Amino acid sequence: MFWKVTLMRSGIGLPKRRNDTLVALGLRKRFRTVYKPVNPQIAGLLLRVKELVKVDLVSNEEVVSREEMRERRKLGSESRGYVVESVGTGYQAPVGAQVGV
Numbered sequence: 001m002f003w004k005v006t007l008m009r010s011g012i013g014l015p016k017r018r019n020d021t022l023v024a025l026g027l028r029k030r031f032r033t034v035y036k037p038v039n040p041q042i043a044g045l046l047l048r049v050k051e052l053v054k055v056d057l058v059s060n061e062e063v064v065s066r067e068e069m070r071e072r073r074k075l076g077s078e079s080r081g082y083v084v085e086s087v088g089t090g091y092q093a094p095v096g097a098q099v100g101v
Contacts, residue, residue: 001037001038001057001058001059001060002035002036002037002038002057002058002059002060002062002063003035003036003037003038003042003046003055003056003057003058004033004034004035004055004056004057004058004062004063005025005027005033005034005035005036005046005053005054005055006031006032006033006053006054006055007022007027007029007030007031007032007052007053008030008031008052008053008054009030009051009052010030010052011049011052017048018048018049018052021045021048021049022049022052024045025042025045025046025049025053027053033069035058035063035064038057
């Protein structure tokens, strides 16, 4: 079993001990996710920063490596959230305007 730990709030302005705990967990930027094994040492670290992180319990099959996460994000235009309709500048001259003067 693993904990899926995601940093939801920044540690800016918090005491150095809290920021050092985030670094020890491998969390440096917001919305980054790391997988940590379930053990008492990691549980103690998570309790120190429980207000800043989101923790989910996942099985061994659900653990995703960094390369797999990258490949999932690259999966094609459906996952981009937008569609390119045409290629070009997209500029259309107003009606009656002289172009190239």
